[in-house]
Amino acid sequence: MYINMVGGKGHMRASGWLVSVGVVVFVVQAIVVLTQQQNAFLAGDGLSVVLALAAALGCLVVWKKLQHAFYLEKKGWLLTSLAFFLFAFGDGIWAYYEFFHLSQLPVFLVPQIFWTLAYVFWIFGLKQFLETRFFPSRAPVIGVMAASLGLAVLHAYKPFLQLIHDGRLLIFLNSLYVSYDYILLGLVVLIIAPFIVHHTRLLTTWVLLSLAIVARILFDFILVNSHAYWSGHPAILLYSGAYVLCLLAAHAKLGIFQDVVRKWLYH
């Protein structure tokens, strides 16, 4: 009867290792970015790839741990993991061309395509989490999502007109990140809402996941609205911090009932 739960210990250990690696890499990145600006682009872009991969693997561990019967949530973690793999590919290509070709526009829009796909996967991943929940009424869900989609469209409208006018696709794709952020923000509101009044141990996973999204949103706002962004800009810590927070969220998810399971195991 307890075999499945014994397997859970292995997942917890793997996740623990990933968290340790993620935290150490993030601390190194933060020290370099904040104290040695001449090497900041190396630490900023290069180490972000490591963190993205760690976050992807962390979510994959949760996906592996969940029983098939929880297919919607399982799918949510898989899509989130795939999103981070895509972020890692995008970040990796970007970093490669920056290190070896000193170019900020490596291959025509390839990183942007990966990042855009990553956002789409992330959004659909979060949507799966919401589908596992009971909602007394669909009205608040529809209201929040309509508002966030409205803001997303509103933000994309002007760059879209500009794209038609001068054909600058890169600017349009960059501005779309903020639109994705509005949608993610709407999903975050719905994910976190049930816990606003009632704080239980389940809160940790969702707060960490939500903070990750908020960190990414802040980064995208800085990237799009700041005219003085450079590789190794301190804001990169928000970008890579989002990966660490997701990694921690995945780890927290595995540990929710770990104490109970341990008690059953050794009883």
Add this chain to the structure above:
Amino acid sequence: MVVSLIITRGEKTTDAFLTQLQKVSGEIGICVLLMRKYDEMVRLLAKKNIKSDGFLFVDGCSSPDETNMIHTSLDNLTLMSITINEAIQALPKERRFVAFDAFGTLALYNAPRVVAKFAFFLNQQVRELGMDCVWIVAREGLDPELLATLKQCADVIEG
């Protein structure tokens, strides 16, 4: 996998709940407490010699969380669905159950129609997961629409 509905007199709900737990004494499952607090229930279980080491309690009456008890809210059915779902994930899949001590209590905090929807949601979930589920309800004052939904969902009706 069996969904059971136990309809009893108001003052007998706790006894009916304990009788159901007696049947699964020593097994692993979830007890959703909507009327009695965790401490009180553990005392009652001990008094009846029911082994509760394998029970994970979801408690809508007390806080904060303890080792094998997780707090939830009676008026926040979204949170309750998340809590039950997470608790089920911690159980081994071979044999597991979920039991509600006084399901009708939810109708005091939520519209009966919403509670009926929630019952239907739970029914789908336990059937997908192949779990046993027990609903204890007090006969008196129970909303007819809610009772009808519970009866439709149940495989076994007692009382």
